[in-house]
Amino acid sequence: MTVDATEVPWPKRAEAAIRSLRDVEAASIQTEDDEIREIHVLTSSSRPAKQIVRDVQTLLLTRFNRPIDHRVVSVAYARPGPSLAPRAPRLPGAEPQEESTRRIRFGSVNLYVSSGRAQAQVELGWKGVSRLGTATGSATRDGAQGLIVSATLMAVQEFLEDGLALSLQDMELLRLGKRDVIVVSLSLLAHRSEKTLVGCCTVEQDAQQAVVLATLAALNRVVGGLRTREPTEYVLRPASTEETSGASTQIE
Numbered sequence: 001m002t003v004d005a006t007e008v009p010w011p012k013r014a015e016a017a018i019r020s021l022r023d024v025e026a027a028s029i030q031t032e033d034d035e036i037r038e039i040h041v042l043t044s045s046s047r048p049a050k051q052i053v054r055d056v057q058t059l060l061l062t063r064f065n066r067p068i069d070h071r072v073v074s075v076a077y078a079r080p081g082p083s084l085a086p087r088a089p090r091l092p093g094a095e096p097q098e099e100s101t102r103r104i105r106f107g108s109v110n111l112y113v114s115s116g117r118a119q120a121q122v123e124l125g126w127k128g129v130s131r132l133g134t135a136t137g138s139a140t141r142d143g144a145q146g147l148i149v150s151a152t153l154m155a156v157q158e159f160l161e162d163g164l165a166l167s168l169q170d171m172e173l174l175r176l177g178k179r180d181v182i183v184v185s186l187s188l189l190a191h192r193s194e195k196t197l198v199g200c201c202t203v204e205q206d207a208q209q210a211v212v213l214a215t216l217a218a219l220n221r222v223v224g225g226l227r228t229r230e231p232t233e234y235v236l237r238p239a240s241t242e243e244t245s246g247a248s249t250q251i252e
Helices: 010-019 049-064 141-157 207-223
Strands: 026-032 035-043 073-077 105-114 117-126 129-138 165-176 179-190 193-202 249-251
Touching: 010 026, 010 035, 010 049, 035 049, 049 073, 049 165, 049 179, 049 193, 105 141, 105 207, 117 141, 129 141, 141 165, 141 179, 141 207, 165 207, 179 207, 193 207
Parallel strands: 035 073
Antiparallel strands: 026 035, 105 117, 105 249, 117 129, 165 179, 179 193
């Protein structure tokens, strides 16, 4: 029997959405008269609670149109340890999967501008290997941020065995309380089906880094289930605009 998603109470759908956020392991929403009174989040990561709370605020606002006060969200930290649920036996010689191998990590981001054109370069790390993605296009502000997303997607695909159709659907800079938040929406086309991936990141100091991290927040939940290329010790990198033109300018 097929269950219409609209029949599922919105708090349950919101709980499921919160559980899909970065580093969230469990979530519970308590309501009164259809208003959110308390949100409890469980994590075993080392991320500051403020960042997790902002992710929850952004998700509820953008997906459910429900603004909340940050004070209704409580974050509990669980010590990583043996799970109470049964696990599959580890194969002989297999290494335990560490957090650093499960998620693609940010390395660096640079944006070079020359003669009205811009080139974005994004370096990422995964499983001890670094990859560089590049994208070139218009030097407008919106265009430059889109290039950073495209360069991030190019770098991610360097880790994967199978080519994926990844593209930017939309990106917005939102004001949430006293914070700016980058929200990135991606389209993933695989096996003849399209899926929308959404990630967000608060802008602390570096807006370009926030764009990369928001893109990774959208992707890291799905890349773990994809086939990866065998790690190599090096990869040839294209020369940057800065290296080929002395008139280029790097945007911080």
